[in-house]
Amino acid sequence: MNIYLRELRANLKSLIIWSVIIILLVVIAMTKFAAYAENPEMLAILDSMPKALMDAMNMQAFNLTTLNGFLGVMFLYYALMGAIAAGMWGSGVIAKEERNKTIEFALSLSVSRTRLLTAKVLAALTLSLLFVLVTWAVTLIAIQSYHPDSSVTAFLAREMLAMAAIEVIFLAIGLLAATVSKRPKRTGAIVSAIILTLYYFSMITGLHEKLDFLKYLTPFKYFDAAELLHQGGVDPVYWALTAGIIAISLTGAYLAYNRRDLYI
């Protein structure tokens, strides 16, 4: 409990910063949405955009003049921010102590590595879920003036579940990267690079049939906002992939951490 609480406290500032970023994002997006909402002319403009661009931005599936369309596009940002935040927390709980060399103290105490790692994972998980709750609350408040009906709030709920799943995936990947990496100073950069590459994959996968296989490689495609909106959920195969990635990453992280030499 003590390790968990210390870790939470140490990362509280970053949670606040991420929350501020989400608030700013939603505020900016809402001012744009104000121009789109119930505005048929805007729809005509969007229809005249190049199809490839709309595909890449995943905007094809949405009617941007409605709340559902707005939330569908917002999900692209939510997913990316959630992934980066969770990836940073997942790798940070391990790498930060090695960068600052406090790990020597942490592990000279009467504690096993498994217990230490578990407390850190739970702390990173808590932060990630709090971030989802903040995003959820901020979005709900922002759309209140457009009187969302139950289909909108249900769609948002599905998006938030998907955001949480994406966060846990990247938390686990970040954790694995940090426990395997021998250079704690570069772990953050490596994790960001992985996330951005996968995000890029998710943008190009719809552009060409030959790139279709990428949708299995990038978790951002597992939880496609269009499917969440129109199908009411995602294909179970993606849930299986999600569970698989998380299980493999966590197992790998525990194995690696219990064998790891701590260079100080």
Place this chain on the structure above:
Amino acid sequence: MSIIETRQLTKYYGKARGIIDVSLRVEEGEVFGFIGPNGAGKSTTIRLLLGLIFPTRGEARIFGKDAIKDGPEIRKDIGYLPSEVFYYEGMKVIDLLKYSASFYPGDHRQRMHELADIMELDLNRRIEDLSYGNKKKVGIVQGLLHSPKLLLLDEPTLGLDPLMQRKFFDLIRQENARGVTVFFSSHILGEVQRLCSRVGIIKDGRIIEISDIRTLQQNNYKRIYVAANAIPAGYFDLPGVTNLEEVNGGVRFFFKGDIDAIVEKLSALDLLDVTIEEPTLEEIFMHYYE
């Protein structure tokens, strides 16, 4: 049962040498000095004992238990003071110490305040605002507050002023007097000599000597200074004589061997002055390293 026992303990960092075949025993209640220059493998040995790194081969046992497998249990009774301490910067000293204490069963608040008073440590400051020496004081309090049975000290006096060093040594002596075993790594031989009963000397990752300090001084080498009228060149050219040098009209050398033979040799000279001393640990040490 030895408090610390290592057998052929070996650690390579990739291809780089850490330590090779380190076998040693430290018995209950002793103060064991572990000496060697920077990079000889002192910290590597201690980190292996703490389970921070894993041996390439060989094993380490502490309190008769495996240092890796039973690490968390062993560490309940270990106090560790590294040469440079790193703590969570944002925390206050008091919170850091309470955090540390929370890992050990029992109530350690009284001992914590006692130690902080002795080391004149201000508990309400933030770690990040502390000087190097003050961080070290936090390290001392943190390492001792749970009344460990074994102290692992890695260059512990680095950064402490002489006054604090003395207080620290007094503390270590008190701990030792109540039965605590001390493993004291240092390259400052004067402090090892003051504190330790036995020493191990490590060079390039290998133990080259483990011995009683007294035995080391008595049986090994005498430091001899002779001043005499006309010492023939090569007069002391005999087995056991090392590090011969000429100093203001006399000669100084180390001698190891039959003391009778050297005295006979000396008495044949027209002596002006002679001293035969036990060498300091430093001189013995330098001898091993030449």
